[in-house]
Amino acid sequence: MTDAGREMLRTTFGQDAELYDRCRPGYPPQLFADLATLAGLGPDTQVLEIGCGTGQATLPVAQLGCSVVAMDLSPEMAAVAGRNLAPFPKVTVVAAAFEDWQSPDGTFDAVLSATAFHWLDPGIRMIKAADLLRPGGTLGIVSTHHIAGGTDAFFADAQRCYERFDPATPPGMRLTTDDETAEEAAEFERSARFGPITFRRYEWQQAYTAPEYRNLLMTYSGHRAMAPQARSDLFACLSHLIDDVYGGVITKQFRTRLAIAHQTAP
Ligand SMILES: C[S@@+](CC[C@H](N)C(=O)[O-])C[C@H]1O[C@@H](n2cnc3c(N)ncnc32)[C@H](O)[C@@H]1O
Known part of the structure; x- marks a missing residue:
C-alpha cells in the first residue's frame, strides 16, 4: 500500500465510531490470558496500546489491572474508548497519531497494538515501539485474518459480487x-531490537444475518472507502446471497x- 493510500484509509474508522463500537467483534479471551503470561501483564x-479503536482490546487488558495509555489517531474513536473505559481509572485515552506522540523512552513494560500496527508508518513503528519499552519490555502485535471456513460456499459466491462491483478486488x-x-x-528481525518471536493463533467463528x-x-x-453506489450494489448482491441462497445466516471464520517479542538493547 502506498503512504497516501494508508493515510487515507486509516482515517475512515472514526467516520462512524459508534457503529464500529457496536459491530466490530473483540478478541478471544485466551489471547488475553496468553498476553498476561507472555508479557507478564498485571496490576504493576x-x-x-496503539490504535485502541473504541477499546476492543483495551478493556480486557484493563481488566488485568494494568495501567494503560490507550492511543488512537481518531478523536471520535478515542471519545468512545474513553466512555467505555471510564470505569477504569488506571486507563488514559489519548487522541494522537503514534508517529507524532511524545513520551520518554523506556516508559512502558508492554506496547500492544490490536489490528492497528499495519496502519502505522512502517519506517517508524518498530523502532519507536522499541524505544518506548523498558529494557526487556514486550511488543505484542495482534492481527486479524479472514480465512477459509464457516459458510465456505457463500464466500466463494460473494467473490462474484466483489468482482462485479468492487474494482479493487483481485480476480x-x-x-x-x-x-x-x-x-x-x-519486520521484527530487520529492526534488530527484539529477541525471538513467539506466535499464537486463535480461530473462531461468528454468525451474521444480512x-x-x-x-x-x-x-x-x-x-x-468504496464509492457509495458501488458499495450499495455490492451490499445488495451480498444480502441477496445471504437471504435467498443461504437461509438468512452465514458464518464467518476469523483467525x-x-x-510477541522482548525488546533488546540497540
Ligand atoms: C482496525 S482499527 C482497530 C481498533 C481496535 N484496536 C480493534 O482491535 O478493533 C485501527 C485503529 O487504528 C487507529 N490508527 C490508525 N493509524 C493510527 C496512528 N498512526 N496512530 C494511532 N492510531 C492509529 C485508527 O483510528 C483505528 O481506530
Missing part, C-alpha cells in the same frame, strides 16, 4: 487457511494472531 505493569481471489507469518517475523454482515463490512476501511 504500564502498557501502551479469482479465494480465502485460504495459510498462516503467513514470514513478513511479520522479518444486516449484521453489512454492518460488519462497514467497519472495514476498504468498504468504507486472530499474536506476535
Whole structure:
C-alpha cells in the first residue's frame, strides 16, 4: 500500500465510531490470558496500546489491572474508548497519531497494538515501539485474518459480487487457511531490537444475518472507502446471497494472531 493510500484509509474508522463500537467483534479471551503470561501483564505493569479503536482490546487488558495509555489517531474513536473505559481509572485515552506522540523512552513494560500496527508508518513503528519499552519490555502485535471456513460456499459466491462491483478486488481471489507469518517475523528481525518471536493463533467463528454482515463490512476501511453506489450494489448482491441462497445466516471464520517479542538493547 502506498503512504497516501494508508493515510487515507486509516482515517475512515472514526467516520462512524459508534457503529464500529457496536459491530466490530473483540478478541478471544485466551489471547488475553496468553498476553498476561507472555508479557507478564498485571496490576504493576504500564502498557501502551496503539490504535485502541473504541477499546476492543483495551478493556480486557484493563481488566488485568494494568495501567494503560490507550492511543488512537481518531478523536471520535478515542471519545468512545474513553466512555467505555471510564470505569477504569488506571486507563488514559489519548487522541494522537503514534508517529507524532511524545513520551520518554523506556516508559512502558508492554506496547500492544490490536489490528492497528499495519496502519502505522512502517519506517517508524518498530523502532519507536522499541524505544518506548523498558529494557526487556514486550511488543505484542495482534492481527486479524479472514480465512477459509464457516459458510465456505457463500464466500466463494460473494467473490462474484466483489468482482462485479468492487474494482479493487483481485480476480479469482479465494480465502485460504495459510498462516503467513514470514513478513511479520522479518519486520521484527530487520529492526534488530527484539529477541525471538513467539506466535499464537486463535480461530473462531461468528454468525451474521444480512444486516449484521453489512454492518460488519462497514467497519472495514476498504468498504468504507468504496464509492457509495458501488458499495450499495455490492451490499445488495451480498444480502441477496445471504437471504435467498443461504437461509438468512452465514458464518464467518476469523483467525486472530499474536506476535510477541522482548525488546533488546540497540
Ligand atoms: C482496525 S482499527 C482497530 C481498533 C481496535 N484496536 C480493534 O482491535 O478493533 C485501527 C485503529 O487504528 C487507529 N490508527 C490508525 N493509524 C493510527 C496512528 N498512526 N496512530 C494511532 N492510531 C492509529 C485508527 O483510528 C483505528 O481506530
